[in-house]
Amino acid sequence: MPKRQSRSNDRRRDILQAALRAFTEHGLSATTVEMICEGSGASVGSVYHHFGNKIGVATALYQQGLEEHFDALHARATAAEDARGVIAALIESFIDWTTENPDWARFIFAVRADMMQSEAAEKLTAANKERVKALRDLLAPHVEQGHIRQLPFELYQPLIHGPVLTYVRAWLAGRTASAPTEHRETFVQAAWRAVGNE
Amino acid sequence: MPKRQSRSNDRRRDILQAALRAFTEHGLSATTVEMICEGSGASVGSVYHHFGNKIGVATALYQQGLEEHFDALHARATAAEDARGVIAALIESFIDWTTENPDWARFIFAVRADMMQSEAAEKLTAANKERVKALRDLLAPHVEQGHIRQLPFELYQPLIHGPVLTYVRAWLAGRTASAPTEHRETFVQAAWRAVGNE
């Protein structure tokens, strides 16, 4: 690996890490670019060189998080053996990623709206479409085989993910005593009752 | 009603309305206080007099929306005749309020995180505790009578509301073809399957 790239990547990574710490502590709008510089050792110019602007830093963090999570989810769901296994994979990989990266997850939930109003909105929407399509492909065969109820597609995500999503958000906000990991089975079961055919 | 108060209230109302329009169009951070002034006819001083700062305006809008929605929900749930009726009331009043006030609802979802990092966080959290408690009181008798499954309390909200909540968010973001009103029964049924005892 060439030295320049590696130094450059290090800087990028340091900036992202410092930014996540700052966003976590102060929130997106209250963290200043200066804080990010102090936390990362980078200069203002460097931050702008790599990310364009403050929202650019947030966007990179956001995108990268979604990708990382989705890749894990996809791998797991693909490996599942039956319909219920796919559902379980979706829910459990969500629980795992968010509990392993609570700050990152909290950040993503917090800024989703801001992202969708930023310049990057289009790009993010496109990437999201891809992921939705991939999900559709994961479910389709099981729907055809009658193991999952036939429903308007846009209902699957809410019915399957809605409860965990809501619970995880509450947990990340500190409004919940027990961690999501303790209710895996409850959420899988609820999802299965909602969309499974049995 | 004294004239002064009424003029003052009018101004408050005008500012809030203009602010919601601006927030809807540009997002919280991109709307300037000047936009709010132009949209409402109020001066900078007036806005600051009534709301303290820009986030203060957003906070008022946020609080007022939650209250309005909760009052409707509570009235409806109280009037319900059985356990399933309570569940249905929770879900349907949520659907109704959000579809009747889409901009307001979209705003509330978008800024929840910002609110929780503002000065008003404590106050908002306290108000929320009240509402959660009221919900608990609504469900408790039916749990005791065995019509609703006994579960850790913090699971009810996700299991009951999670799916609609997720769907409504998607709909408000334009990611959904059909309105939530068309799936009332689906969501009530899913909630009932998740927590009902039958």
Next chain:
DNA sequence: TACTTTCTAGAATAGGATTCTAAATGCCAA
């Protein structure tokens, strides 16, 4: 080594939130 591209620094600029002072308005008591 000379030349090009990428990256970093940090000072200068610009935009907008917030503060501040003065004035207008409304209320109340005499």
Next chain:
DNA sequence: TTGGCATTTAGAATCCTATTCTAGAAAGTA
């Protein structure tokens, strides 16, 4: 009705911070 007090409004001045800009350092290339 008037004078005094509290509330509300105006808008200019201030301050903070995102962003831009220019110069120079570092790395890559031939």
